[in-house]
Amino acid sequence: MSMQKTKVELKYLILKPLGYPLKASYHEYPVVDNPKVFDRYAKDQWKGEFVSKGMLLFDMRMFPDFAFEVESSEPECGIISESTIILVEPANREIETEIVTNVKLGDIVGQEEAKRKVRVILEYLKNPEKFGKWSPRNVLFYGPPGTGKTMTAKALANEAQVPFISIKSTKLIGEHVGDGARRIHELYDRASQLSPCIVFLDEFDAIALDRSYQELRGDVSEVVNALLTELDGIESREGICTIAATNRAEMIDQSIRSRFEEEIEFTLPTYEERIEIMKKNLVDFPLKVKAKISEVARFTEGFSGRDIVEKILKSALHRAIAEGRDYITTEDMLKSITKKASKTPPKNMFV
Secondary structure (H helix, E strand, C coil): CCHHHHCCECCEEEEEEEECCCCCCCCCCCCCCCHHHHHHHHHHHHCCCEEECCCEEEECCCCCCEEEEEEEEECCEEECCCCCEEEECCCCCCCEEECCCCCCHHHCCCCHHHHHHCHHHHHHHHCHHHHHHHCCCEEEEECCCCCCHHHHHHHHHHHHCCCEEEEEHHHHCCCCCCHHHHHHHHHHHHHHHHCCEEEEEECCHHHHECHHHHHHHCCCHHHHHHHHHHHHCCCCCCCEEEEEEECCHHHECHHHHCCCCEEEECCCCCHHHHHHHHHHHHCCCCCEEECCHHHHHHCCCCCCHHHHHHHHHHHHHHHHHHCCCCEEEHHHHHHHCCCCCCCCCCHHHCC
């Protein structure tokens, strides 16, 4: 490892609590109650340490020998400095914080209009002060499942080099009164600590259904009220872009939907895009491919990109492995196509 690398200062450092090397009944498991205080405490003892993913850091003060694993960082390795933001992921993992490095907008096949529109979010995250009151603070991604909504949000975080904070909306509904509102405020408190950043609310319709579907969603009014407070920006939180994703935009309550300045649609791939999706995913395929991709694509109308990968390519791979072959064929792929396909593959297509 070069000396030049060791001099790079970390911008963010995310730790995962592992525990003690030896189990003992008197050991208390530490819980981070105040992220800002922990950030100061951590830098006081680890400042100057060179770290990279997978390394262990040991607390030698309040909880001697308690181990934390480096889960991710920006950049991927470097020195902990006074300006490094250090965060510990909670054990329950309801709210996840990620430094995304493995996907870019260019990796997403199709969705050209969506990619064009999200460029505004990218510019905002790179320079929040430039936008002021015109910032794209709340954006709704909608469209069929598996069309790249989460992937696009992660690509934005990667290209802007900002943290990606996510939670499934179903996790915001707690067992006791007040749980949901508390989680919302915890989510945005963490975002404030790490801003600029993206807050990603997946399965958004779980908490934002129209009032006419009230009986289906249960009592989530406290969650909605807390969320509306954050979306309305009553407490100034500059540099945070909230992206909510849903498969059913038409079922979102209008009072909630109106808080989103921009709605971006994600569509099912065209024939040409389905071919490109297969080609991209077959680049590192573990078996040889003896299949007519263009022909297979004809029978996948109505499939999302995720469907193509999970229901066709992966299924074909497992079929070939189960039969002891080192290759997959057109027949393997066509047999994997379910009733979702708009056409039934003819028998003479098998090779």
